[in-house]
Amino acid sequence: MQAVSIGPLVFAGDRLAAIVGIGVFMVATSIMSSRLDPRIGRWSTWALIGGFAAARLGHVIGNATSFTAEPWRILAVWQGGFSWPWAAGSVAAVSVVLLRTRRTAIGAVVSLAIxxxxxxxxxxxxxxxPSTPMPDVVLENIKGGDTPLTSFSGKPVVLNLWASWCPPCRREMPMMAEMAASRPEVTFLFVNQGERRAAIESFLSGQTLTLPNVLLDPRQEVARHYAMPGLPVTLFLGPDGKLRSLHVGEISREALMSAISRLLAQ
Structure with a gap:
């Protein structure tokens, strides 16, 4: 279960874990600040700001070639992409500067541990x-005819669930099309969820997108099979058709490349 739905909001598991961790950290440091030393509160603020900025900077530097081509994505933090060793180094530096006494250090360490x-x-x-197998469904191909989804097994598969009304889907689609064209060792499937053929064709022609294997899933059978509560979702399937990993939400170029590398290595 890598996606969690809370009311109308859908969170990827790793992002929900980060949100919960940060929330607990803020509560714990607030309590420690009021009971032990107010300086713990100042430390926690700078630790969060410095850690977040350093984590993003480390990721950008580690993927400099990709970000040089698309510098605007440096600010696209909603796509994910953080270097936690860099964050740890920043928190350590802030701690050396601001945690001057044993009392404040103990409060900070306890808060961080919690x-x-x-x-x-x-x-x-x-x-x-879970290693969920590929659903045994037959979907209409936008080029005509019906296609059993299982006919794509035998080769690693990147399966993208999308819709033209979904802003994150629209943002990631040009990059996904480029990656699909440059990675012939992997089969890309673009399974539209719930839309009519005319709407899909209008979107693709309007965006001048050329996608391989665009399949129509009007009853959203594939999303239900994998228990996905929102869009977009990118699933990575092994040659046996079983799920290896998935990404909930808009995916970055770096995350997609990393997931494909892991898929090919398995």
């Missing part, structure tokens, strides 16, 4: 990936 424990619990509960 937050990491909360993050780990949510992570463990939400990030198990």
């Amino acid at each position: 937050a990491l424990f909360a993050w780990n619990v949510v992570w463990q509960l939400t990030n198990a990936t």
Whole structure:
């Protein structure tokens, strides 16, 4: 279960774990600040700001070639992409500067330990990936005719669930089309959820997108099969058709490349 639905909101498991961890950290440091030393509150603020900025910077530097081509994506933090060793280094530096006494250090360490424990619990509960087999459904191909989804097994598959009304789907689609054209060792499937052929064709022609294997899933059978509560979702299937991993929400170029590399290595 790598997606969690809370009312109208859908969270990827790793992002929900991060949100919970940060929330618990803020509560814990607030309590420690009021009971032990107010300086713990100042430390927590700068630790969060510095850690977040350093984590993003580390990711950008580690993928400099990709970001040089698309510098605007440096600010696209909603796509994910953070280097946690860089975050740890930043938090350590802030701690050296601001935690001057044993009392403040103890409060900070206890708060951080509680937050990491909360993050780990949510992570463990939400990030198990069952090896779900590919659904045995027959979908209409936008080029005409019906196509059994299982006919694509035998080769690693990247299966994208999308819709033209979904803004994150629209944003990631040009990059997905480029990756599909450049990675022949992987089969890309673009399974539209719930839309009519005319709407799909209008979107693709309007965006001048050329996608391989665009399939229509008007009853959203594939999304129900994998228990996906929202869009977009990108699933990574092994040659045997079984699910290896998935990404909930808009996917970045770096995350897609990394997931494909892991899929090919398995």
